[in-house]
Amino acid sequence: MAPDPLVRLQTVSKIFPGGIVGLDAVDLDIISGEFITLLGPSGCGKTTSLRVIAGFESPSSGKVLLDGRDITALRPFDRPVNTVFQDYALFPHMNVAENVGFGLSLRKLSGAEQAKRTGDALDMVGLADKLRARVSELSGGQRQRVALARAIVCEPxxxxxxxxxxxxxAHLREQMQVELKRLQSRLGTTFVMVTHDQTEALSISDRIVVMNKGRIEQIAPPATLYDRPATKFVASFIGTMNLLQSRFVGRDGERLRFTAGTLPLEAISETGQSPGEGEVRTIGVRPEDLLAMTEAVPGTAPARVDSIVFHGRTLRLHAELEQGAPVVIDAPRQAEGFQFSAGDVAHIRLRRGANCPVLPS
Ligand SMILES: Nc1ncnc2c1ncn2[C@@H]1O[C@H](COP(=O)(O)OP(=O)(O)OP(=O)(O)O)[C@@H](O)[C@H]1O
Ligand SMILES: [Mg+2]
Incomplete structure (x- = not known):
């Protein structure tokens, strides 16, 4: 049985004045101690979800539960929740320690206790030596750490x-992702992060919530989201996915066989059922699951190369299958015999063992 959630959004909708839909019947369970990320395009309702959990926004309908208790009507400061805002919102006239200790000074704690907790929080984010520094003297990454220390000091x-x-x-961002994840594991605190950067979400989260137009499309761990996207939206939002209209031609045990034009594809049946003979489905194929070869052999289909984009470790071929379907292929740069230029015909096939999802129409 799934553990009881720490936070539950129960059919939460938020309609803003003018009828703008912020959230549309969102159901979300957040498990204690997890690092969960809300991911989606601009305007999909990520910030609104956070604001509803924090209590800065009240739902138009639905409930917010914490430990099973209805907290929908509870004011922000009465919730055991803290927020790190995008712009950090540090107090420029206070030094680092004063910024971090601010939340504690509102509570009835002794000066010694406040100083200890402030020191511990700054230690946790690697800024113990910056206690007396002015905020204006800090780099962007250091300010980010102060904002984190300020949020964790009250032990939300x-x-x-x-x-x-x-x-x-980009560089500092990657470093901070690692630090954020490490900090979360050490504290054991439940983190709910918003991002529209899918790489960041994939690398940092225990689970990702993909949102679109105020609704949840899928909630899953990163690898599941990547390998088994539940919708076309998720498939195209997480990484790059070729969506190929393919005809069902038969099955070998678990594996369903399709062809996209003349390109043979294989997918795993999620439900155990197969489509009817000749039925058309959308198959998701990752660019790294396609191989490009110079010679035609059984199992390959020709594709005309439109352009080749340098991606560092890989080269990305944008090509077109015979039936006109666009297809993207990632080829390792060092691949032996790799010698395509725009205008060439590449012979492509599915990598053996590739596991393509069948997507709902
Ligand atoms: N106070 C408000 N008044 C009116 N509409 C709002 C308000 N806040 C948000 N919205 C609308 O609700 C929708 C969701 O907004 P939200 O800020 O949650 O998006 P988001 O996913 O955080 O986007 P972004 O990535 O751009 O920050 C948008 O259409 C937005 O315009
Ligand atoms: Mg936002």
């Missing part, structure tokens, strides 16, 4: 992070 049950790393450059 749930920490909400709205695009916490978006202001950082």
């Amino acid at each position: 049950r749930v920490l909400l992070l709205d695009e916490p790393l978006s202001a950082l450059d």
Whole structure:
């Protein structure tokens, strides 16, 4: 049985003035101690979800539960929840320790206790030596850490992070992702993060919630989301996915055989059922699951190469199958005999063992 959730959104809708739909009947269970990420395009309702959990926004309908208790009407400061905002919102006239200790100073704690907790929180984010520094003297990454320390110092049950790393450059961002994940494991606190960066979501989360137009499309661990997307939206939002209209031609045990034009494809039946002979389905094929060869052999289909894009470790071929379907193929740069240029015909086939999802129409 699934553990009882720490936070539950129960059919939560949020309609803003003018009838703008922020959230549309969202059901979400957040498990204690997990790192869960809300991912989706701009305007899909990520920030609204966080604000509803924090209590800054009240749902138009539905409930927010914490430990099974209805907290929908509870004010933000009465919830064991803390938020790290996108712009950090640090107090510029206070030093680092004062910023971090601010939340504690509102509570009835002794000065010594406040100083200890502030020191511990700053230690946790690697800024113990910056206690007296002015916020204006800090780098972007250091400010981010101060904001984190300030949020964890009050020991919230749930920490909400709205695009916490978006202001950082790519290198620092990657470093902070690792630190954020490590911090979360050490604290054991439930983290709910918002991002629209799918790479970030995949690398940091225990589970990802993919949102679209105020609704949840799928909730799953990163690898499941990548390998078994439940909808076309998820398939195309997480990484790159070729969506190939394919005809069912038969099955070998678990494996369903399809052809996209002349390209043979294989998929695993999720339900154990197969489509009828000749029925058309959308098959999702990852670019890394296609191989491009110079010679035609049984099992390959010709595709005209339109362009080749340099991706560092791989080269990405944009090509077109005979029936006109566009197809993207990732080829390792060092691949032996790789010698395509735009205008060439590549012979492509599915990598053996590739496990393509059948997507709902
Ligand atoms: N206070 C508000 N008044 C009116 N509409 C709002 C308000 N806040 C959000 N919305 C609308 O609700 C929808 C969801 O907004 P939300 O801020 O949750 O999106 P988001 O997923 O966080 O997007 P982004 O990635 O751009 O931050 C959008 O259409 C937005 O315009
Ligand atoms: Mg937002």
